[in-house]
Amino acid sequence: MSDAYIRGAEPADDEALGALDRATWSTLHAVAPRPQPPYPPFFDERHAPEDHLVAERAGEIVGYIRLGHPTPLSCNAHVRQIQGLAVARAARGHGVGRALLRGACTEAGRQGATRITLRVLGHNTPARALYAAEGFEVEGVLPGEFYLAGRYVDDVLMGRSLTQR
Structure with a gap:
């Protein structure tokens, strides 16, 4: 298992998280264009520190996960x-992603959620394997939803219960 410490993000993490986000940008998982200077803040009106968990190793932020509401509807x-x-x-390869994913599931349950979902690009085999290993199942596929790096890529919808495991 990971030797990373998982904690809630703080406003002071903005610069480090922005740098991490830019350093890890790839068409393997990103549908937005590569960020260009001047870089906006990592936290904004839609993505607050309390929406994030961070992984720290030896005092350095080495990962994050963002958890949010899929819609503003009370029925959801x-x-x-x-x-x-x-x-x-x-x-990578040291359990950091797994620790963040488990932390997000725990936090979602603490917030009263009974389900957790995500979207992952079809060609992102490492992420899909991690999610499947943590109990997420494919619940839908939007074929050819994105055109990235010269090819059409599926958008895969995955989810799992937080009350059954």
């Missing part, structure tokens, strides 16, 4: 959605 309030996950290249 029992669901949380993973809206971003990044792990520094040097920390």
Whole structure:
């Protein structure tokens, strides 16, 4: 298991998280264009520190996960959605992503959620394997939803219960 410490994000993490986000950008998981200077703050009106968990190793932020509501509707309030996950290249393969994912599931349950969902690009085999290993199942596929790096890529919808495991 990971030797990373998982904690809630703080406003002071903004710069480090922005740098991590830019360093890990890839068409393997990103549908937005590569960020260009001047870089906006990592936290904004839609993504607050309390929406994030961070992984720290030896005092350095090596990963984050963003947890949010999939919609503003009260009939959907029992669901949380993973809206971003990044792990520094040097920390990959050491359980950091798994620790963040488990932390997000725990936090979602603490918030009263009974389900957690996510979207992952079809060609992101490492992420899909991690999610499946943590009990997420494919619940839908939007074929060819994105055109990235010269090819069409599926958008895969995955989810799991937080009350059954």
